[in-house]
Amino acid sequence: MAIAVLVVGERVAGESPDVTFELLGRGRELADALSGELAVVVVNDLDEGAQFGIADVLYVVDGMDSASYSAPQWEAAIGAVIQRVSPQVVLVSTGTVGIDLAGALATKFNAPLASYVIDVTAQGDKLVVTSQLYGGKLLSEGEIDAFPAFVSVLPGSLPVEKGRAQGSPRVEHIDAGDQLRLSKGRGTELREPDTSGVDITSAALLVSVGRGIGSKENLELVAELAEAMKAPLSASRPVIDQGWLPKPHQVGKSGKKVKPTVYLAFGISGAPEHLEGMRSAETIIACNTDPSAPIFEVAHYGTTLDLFDLVPELTDIVGG
């Protein structure tokens, strides 16, 4: 039987990320609808704990250096597998690997690519894809009718558990040595995350601040509130990138995943990459002057008050 769907496993080290199982779960449905097999490719050593039983075939690319990550090498390896097995649909995630490689591979295979996808289904001889555009402010429903098709799915969009299954698919090793030798890059090092400084992952209450704060000086205002509430200060990525707070304070895709009892968000728009890190908080309370800010979609309580009006009042009440 032909390969209908190829899922790109994105593990570099440690365990396979949840999103790989999200892709496998949906990949199974797509493969069945397209009457073909479901395959998964892992580019470096096999994650022994991975439960890939839902797939029919597991491709393992041999000859990769597993102690590091290199975009050209991963592209060469995944490209070699696509070339060899000609899947109809390639599923990746809009994580680093997808942002890095999906566009390049789709271009190489002259194939369509849908990015920021939150839902994908097969309808007749077409794929219907829903993508989140403009930082979550608009959705796009689109169709793809040319194959192979690349679909890059935002992590956290599809159920995970469906994709985890005991058992092992048949394993095929693919030697991408020729392609790897030609690739114009190599990985040198993996750096572990910085674990010094605050731990925002274990707090029951987080006071979180976004770009709406405007400047480093203004941050003092929210810092006072956090102190009065005896809660750590966390932040969205722009606050970190501006150098207003150190990296360990960052919540989101490229920061920490947090799950406090209450997450207080001031001046945070609620971009998908931020939501990825905090959407499972028990209660989310958001303050944002824009009534259409996506954060209000996940928040339990919201206010469109100006944070500069609200925060001092809160500090007043809590500080006594």
Added chain:
Amino acid sequence: MHIVVAMRQLADLVEELEVNGDGTDIDRDFVKFVSNEWDEAALEEALTIKDESAASVTVVALDEPDVDQTLYAALAKGADRAVKLTGHDPSAWVRTRERAQRIASFLAHEEFDLVLTGVQAADDLDGQLAGILGSTLDIPHAAVVVGVELTGSSLRVAQELGGGLVGVSELELPAVLGVQAARQAPRYASITRIRQAMQTQKIEEQEVSLEVTTPQVTVRRLYPPEKQGGATMLTGSAKDVATEIVNILRSKGLV
């Protein structure tokens, strides 16, 4: 060392976004366009490299609403040359695959060592520029870049892999990088310096004529996400709302 920074305009996400009449694009007549924030990080990284070495920096962008503002600001910040590409409809949605082909066709006549662009743009339905451009030019590329180190002819990049893990790798030049964050926050150009740039420097225009046919997603409709009920909105004075919030926190024993 010649660095090309590919920049672009994007709808300002702080503003309300309306969908056009046939429901397949934003209503571009009523949108404020600003420079893509990640392209600003790419520009900053290029200018930092220029500050350290003798690199020259060219900024290139497709003609789009208010793009001159972005290009003059880049010149004011220290870019050596600004190029505006024409030959397409500047008021339409230029999909990222087409954008890449247009920039590639400009680069075909340039000698360059490094292309820097932003890691993503919020309307990248067809994928992110750096990888597409790298593949179109058949040169190495890397995205989600948080560190660039150039020594002689060798390039080391740090890529964020999620969860704080960083992968360091070496690439051959020329290469294309999608920048997630520069070493420092983007520098600021005062209005006076931008005005000065407008008076003393010129934006070069180049026409790119291209029949573009890339396989792509056909957009059926663009629509705001259905309100999921979402948040219970707290109203009243700042004092009222603060009191309600503190009550919620107290009920959970948090303050």
